[in-house]
Amino acid sequence: MSNATVNAAPGVGMAKDKASGHAVLGWVLHNVVWIWLIALVAIFGAFNDYFLTVFNLQNVMVQATVLGMLGLAVALPLLVAEIDLSIPANAGFSAAVGALAYSDLGLPWFIAMLAGLAVGTFIGFFNGFCITRLKMVSLIETLSMMIILQGALLALTQGKTLTNLADGYVWIGQATIGGWPIMPVVFLLALAVMGVVLQRTVLGRSIYAVGGNPVASNSAGIRVDRIKVITYTISGFLAALAGFLLASWQMAITSNQGSSYLLYAIAAPIIGGVSVFGGRGNVRGVLGGVLLLTVIQVGLAIINVPSFYVGMIGGVMIFIAVAIDAIRVRYFG
Amino acid sequence: MTVHDTRGMDMAADTILRIEDVTKTYGAVRALRGVSLEIRRGTIHGLLGENGAGKSTLVGIISGQNTPTSGRILMDGRPLEQVDVKAMEEAGVFLVTQEPMIIDNMTAAENLMLGIWPNRGGFVDWKKLRADAARMLAGSGIDGSVTAGRLDAVSRRKLNILRAMFSGGRVIILDEPTAALTVADRRALFDFMRRLKAQGVTFIFISHYNDEILEICDAVSVLRDGSLAGGSEDVAALSSEQLTELVLGRGLELFQRHRRDHSDKAPAVRLRKVAGKNLSVEALDIAPGEVLGFTGLPGAGAKELARAIFGLHPASGLIWLDGHETALPGNPRAAFDAGIAYLSDDRRKDGAVGQMSIGDNIALSSLNARSRMGFIDHKAEAGVVARYFGAMGVKAPGPEYAVDTLSGGNQQKVCLGRVLATNPRLLIVDEPTRGIDVGVKQDVLRIIDELSDTGVSVIIVSTDTDELVRATDRVCVFDHGSIKETLSGDEISVERLRASVQA
Numbered sequence: 129m130s131n132a133t134v135n136a137a138p139g140v141g142m143a144k145d146k147a148s149g150h151a152v153l154g155w156v157l158h159n160v161v162w163i164w165l166i167a168l169v170a171i172f173g174a175f176n177d178y179f180l181t182v183f184n185l186q187n188v189m190v191q192a193t194v195l196g197m198l199g200l201a202v203a204l205p206l207l208v209a210e211i212d213l214s215i216p217a218n219a220g221f222s223a224a225v226g227a228l229a230y231s232d233l234g235l236p237w238f239i240a241m242l243a244g245l246a247v248g249t250f251i252g253f254f255n256g257f258c259i260t261r262l263k264m265v266s267l268i269e270t271l272s273m274m275i276i277l278q279g280a281l282l283a284l285t286q287g288k289t290l291t292n293l294a295d296g297y298v299w300i301g302q303a304t305i306g307g308w309p310i311m312p313v314v315f316l317l318a319l320a321v322m323g324v325v326l327q328r329t330v331l332g333r334s335i336y337a338v339g340g341n342p343v344a345s346n347s348a349g350i351r352v353d354r355i356k357v358i359t360y361t362i363s364g365f366l367a368a369l370a371g372f373l374l375a376s377w378q379m380a381i382t383s384n385q386g387s388s389y390l391l392y393a394i395a396a397p398i399i400g401g402v403s404v405f406g407g408r409g410n411v412r413g414v415l416g417g418v419l420l421l422t423v424i425q426v427g428l429a430i431i432n433v434p435s436f437y438v439g440m441i442g443g444v445m446i447f448i449a450v451a452i453d454a455i456r457v458r459y460f461g
Numbered sequence: 462m463t464v465h466d467t468r469g470m471d472m473a474a475d476t477i478l479r480i481e482d483v484t485k486t487y488g489a490v491r492a493l494r495g496v497s498l499e500i501r502r503g504t505i506h507g508l509l510g511e512n513g514a515g516k517s518t519l520v521g522i523i524s525g526q527n528t529p530t531s532g533r534i535l536m537d538g539r540p541l542e543q544v545d546v547k548a549m550e551e552a553g554v555f556l557v558t559q560e561p562m563i564i565d566n567m568t569a570a571e572n573l574m575l576g577i578w579p580n581r582g583g584f585v586d587w588k589k590l591r592a593d594a595a596r597m598l599a600g601s602g603i604d605g606s607v608t609a610g611r612l613d614a615v616s617r618r619k620l621n622i623l624r625a626m627f628s629g630g631r632v633i634i635l636d637e638p639t640a641a642l643t644v645a646d647r648r649a650l651f652d653f654m655r656r657l658k659a660q661g662v663t664f665i666f667i668s669h670y671n672d673e674i675l676e677i678c679d680a681v682s683v684l685r686d687g688s689l690a691g692g693s694e695d696v697a698a699l700s701s702e703q704l705t706e707l708v709l710g711r712g713l714e715l716f717q718r719h720r721r722d723h724s725d726k727a728p729a730v731r732l733r734k735v736a737g738k739n740l741s742v743e744a745l746d747i748a749p750g751e752v753l754g755f756t757g758l759p760g761a762g763a764k765e766l767a768r769a770i771f772g773l774h775p776a777s778g779l780i781w782l783d784g785h786e787t788a789l790p791g792n793p794r795a796a797f798d799a800g801i802a803y804l805s806d807d808r809r810k811d812g813a814v815g816q817m818s819i820g821d822n823i824a825l826s827s828l829n830a831r832s833r834m835g836f837i838d839h840k841a842e843a844g845v846v847a848r849y850f851g852a853m854g855v856k857a858p859g860p861e862y863a864v865d866t867l868s869g870g871n872q873q874k875v876c877l878g879r880v881l882a883t884n885p886r887l888l889i890v891d892e893p894t895r896g897i898d899v900g901v902k903q904d905v906l907r908i909i910d911e912l913s914d915t916g917v918s919v920i921i922v923s924t925d926t927d928e929l930v931r932a933t934d935r936v937c938v939f940d941h942g943s944i945k946e947t948l949s950g951d952e953i954s955v956e957r958l959r960a961s962v963q964a
């Protein structure tokens with residue numbers, strides 16, 4: 129017995145040291161996206177002076193805007209424990225609808241643009257409807273929707289690139305104030321609004337509850353299906369908005385507009401801590417994930433990594449971020 | 462084999478399990494603070510304590526589910542390197558956890574054989590699996606080929622128990638196994654335990670029911686706030702009151718409702734022609750301020766009617782509430798809006814959202830009433846959270862902690878707080894005190910009693926006859942989907958209820 133008491137004393141001290149070490153490690157892992165982001169900025173900056181210039185900062189912000197809008201759109205279905213793979217395709221298709229409504233139907237550009245947004249929003253609503261009312265599996269339903277929309281875009285454009293865009297339409301993608309592009313403001317606004325919705329409204333709380341435990345949420349009086357449909361609808365709207373911004377910025381709509389964003393748009397929120405199992409994640413994390421991916425893309429381009437290696441190195445960096453996050457979830461919940 | 466180990470000589474030779482100074486901390490929460498305990502071979506050892514005392518944490522450590530912060534465990538006098546569940550099962554330690562552990566989309570038979578699938582060269586031997594499962598399930602009333610997700614809470618729990626019982630383990634740990642079992646099932650479980658005990662199997666048995674402890678345990682140990690607070694090697698000599706005092710460290714006055722007769726009052730709730738799957742109730746009236754009990758065997762209709770009134774069990778019928786007659790609500794939201802609240806008996810499945818905080822869970826069902834134009838009124842929310850966090854005595858550092866981190870009984874309190882926060886006119890609670898310790902149980906029954914004084918009608922669905930006797934004015938006994946017998950006043954007694962349910 130006395131043995132045990134003697135042994136206990138150092139044991140307790142050790143446990144305390146361990147506990148504080150544990151807490152620090154926990155903090156580091158919780159903010160790993162931001163730490164990783166700062167580290168990469170420093171590394172890229174060290175390799176190439178240009179990386180840390182104001183001009184490049186503006187470039188990163190503009191690039192992050194479209195990815196960020198798409199990442200937000202992807203994050204919402206993830207929060208209710210579903211997924212939407214059709215979001216980048218929706219962005220491309222709805223933008224083409226908006227552009228063609230102007231150039232071929234002769235609608236005023238603003239009305240045409242709103243028509244594009246309406247189409248994208250409706251596609252989101254329709255996805256939600258199929259998943260809840262028809263009980264289709266979201267992974268497959270949205271995968272087929274993605275293929276349909278990609279095909280429809282190809283059909284609409286007849287394989288050509290649409291460049292007949294109104295001056296008003298491309299304004300938001302080109303305008304600057306004092307040299308600073310204004311497009312990122314839209315993303316920041318969207319982030320702020322979604323942050324408020326998720327944190328302060330009944331809808332936001334319901335979204336987290338539904339993602340955390342749909343059966344319990346139903347018993348608690350939350351209309352689970354309705355929440356999912358609303359989530360998909362908002363997500364469709366954000367996708368369409370992203371599509372508009374992308375077209376306005378590039379001043380063109382290619383026949384596969386948006387498709388290249390698919391994997392990054394899904395990776396960004398997940399890297400930022402949005403759980404694929406639902407109920408976990410916030411807009412701060414989405415922002416972190418989006419900035420991290422954008423910095424990797426831009427940085428690799430700037431430091432002249434031979435193009436054959438860019439994809440691989442970028443992939444490894446994302447892999448590391450996700451692996452660290454998995455460790456965090458495992459040990460720190 | 463290690464009985465003759467020299468160090469083993471000075472400790473009792475028949476100690477199979479020795480827990481030495483085990484500590485477990487979760488961040489700021491100290492779940493166990495240096496617990497030392499000996500379990501003798503071939504005994505049934507009761508582990509008692511209030512909600513959150515650390516019982517599940519301790520048996521989780523013994524079975525390899527979680528690792529202790531410090532301390533060690535010796536089996537047959539040998540320290541075990543703390544390993545995983547699989548290794549502990551190979552060492553002969555099996556745990557039936559407090560919440561049923563079931564893989565929903567596997568069949569009942571597959572769940573029984575989880576991890577111990579009979580196989581030939583890596584291929585599952587399905588014939589043997591089904592035959593073995595059928596043998597184990599004989600007399601349990603469970604069909605092995607049914608998908609486990611479709612089973613009710615009782616059957617899910619039974620699967621876990623059967624798996625441990627047939628495991629051939631040397632130490633079997635049962636964490637609140639009897640919650641939800643019928644009297645007959647419980648008797649079968651106890652008979653089974655006694656048989657295995659005669660063969661030298663050791664049990665650790667956790668329960669909040671004194672009668673069970675007194676019936677089956679040889680020795681008991683009591684945990685309080687993570688420390689060993691006492692125990693007894695001679696349970697047979699204890700009375701129920703002494704046992705309660707041992708657990709709580711104080712005496713306890715058991716609650717008994719002053720039964721009221723409501724037959725001369727105009728009813729507040731009328732049910733008419735309720736019909737659904739396994740359910741057919743012609744008429745039932747409930748008075749304002751009445752506490753009505755529903756009981757019966759599983760599937761007899763008590764739970765089904767309760768869920769039908771709340772829109773969770775598909776059924777047709779009419780409900781008359783406060784002067785309005787409408788169809789039964791089609792979903793829980795409509796029911797809440799009509800002033801009906803329901804607490805499920807399966808808190809993991811449809812009680813709480815585990816990863817959300819205690820406060821968010823308490824507020825979850827009444828968000829609409831505490832918001833303006835869709836924006837949550839944080840002040841009103843904080844008020845209601847504080848009120849029920851306190852009233853239910855949830856044991857946690859604060860309401861911002863995730864429900865997942867709470868002990869089973871404390872999760873139950875959060876769920877109860879959530880439905881009470883909706884200010885219902887008809888409150889339906891399904892097994893409201895399941896998993897709640899004896900002290901808090903009296904508090905819960907008292908809260909229901911006080912609520913009924915304000916005119917709220919209450920339905921308590923319960924298989925706990927003692928609870929029905931203590932808390933209700935009238936009890937409906939269900940059989941084959943309809944009300945077989947209604948007891949009121951002095952007719953409500955444990956014997957009478959048991960006889961009626963079993964008949």
Ligand SMILES: Nc1ncnc2c1ncn2[C@@H]1O[C@H](COP(=O)(O)OP(=O)(O)OP(=O)(O)O)[C@@H](O)[C@H]1O
Binds near residue numbers: 491514516868871896
């Ligand atoms: N993962 C966790 N994180 C934080 N705290 C935890 C965690 N798991 C358990 N606890 C805390 O440890 C304490 C002991 O919990 P435990 O589940 O062992 O209680 P219990 O005695 O089994 O209670 P009950 O009778 O309600 O089942 C509780 O205060 C609980 O909140």
Ligand SMILES: [Mg+2]
Binds near residue numbers: 516
């Ligand atoms: Mg427990």
